[in-house]
Amino acid sequence: MSQHDINKDNQLAEFADKVLQGKMNQPASSSDLDLLRLEETILHLKQTLPTDSPDAAKTKQMLVRLKARMKREEETAEVPFWKKLFDFQSNPQVGMLLVIVAVLILAVITVPSLELGGSSNPTTGTANNNTNFLIGGGIVGVLLLVYWIFRRK
Numbered sequence: 368m369s370q371h372d373i374n375k376d377n378q379l380a381e382f383a384d385k386v387l388q389g390k391m392n393q394p395a396s397s398s399d400l401d402l403l404r405l406e407e408t409i410l411h412l413k414q415t416l417p418t419d420s421p422d423a424a425k426t427k428q429m430l431v432r433l434k435a436r437m438k439r440e441e442e443t444a445e446v447p448f449w450k451k452l453f454d455f456q457s458n459p460q461v462g463m464l465l466v467i468v469a470v471l472i473l474a475v476i477t478v479p480s481l482e483l484g485g486s487s488n489p490t491t492g493t494a495n496n497n498t499n500f501l502i503g504g505g506i507v508g509v510l511l512l513v514y515w516i517f518r519r520k
C-alpha cells in the first residue's frame with residue numbers, strides 16, 4: 368500500500384467517525400472521485416440505517432414473536448418415521464419392547480448352550496431347566512434394571 372492509499376484510508380476513517388458523531392452531513396472531499404463516492408455511501412448508510420436501538424418492550428415483543436414462530440415451525444415440521452419410532456424419551460414403550468426382544472434373542476441363543484450333558488436322565492433335565500430359568504431371570508432382571516435407570520423421569 369502506498370502512502371497515498373494510507374492517507375485516503377485515514378481521511379475516510381476520520382470522515383466516518385465524524386458522520387457517526389453527527390458532525391458531518393455532506394461529503395468533505397471534492398477532489399478525489401473514489402473518496403467522494405465512499406463518503407456518499409457512508410452518508411447514505413447513516414441516513415438509511417436506524418440510529419436508535421429498540422426499547423426493552425419492543426425487544427421483548429420481538430423475542431416473543433420469534434419464539435412463537437419457532438414453535439409453530441417445529442410443530443409443522445415433518446418428523447421422519449424412524450425418528451418417531453426410536454425416540455425413547457417420548458415413547459418409552461419402544462425401549463421396553465427392544466429390551467424384551469433383546470432378552471428373547473439372548474435366551475434363544477444361550478438356552479441350548481446351557482445344556483450340560485446329553486444324558487437322557489429326566490432328573491438331570493429338570494436341574495438344567497432350573498439353572499436355565501435362574502440365568503434367564505437374572506438376565507431379564509439386569510436388562511429391566513438398565514431400562515429402569517435410563518428411563519425418562
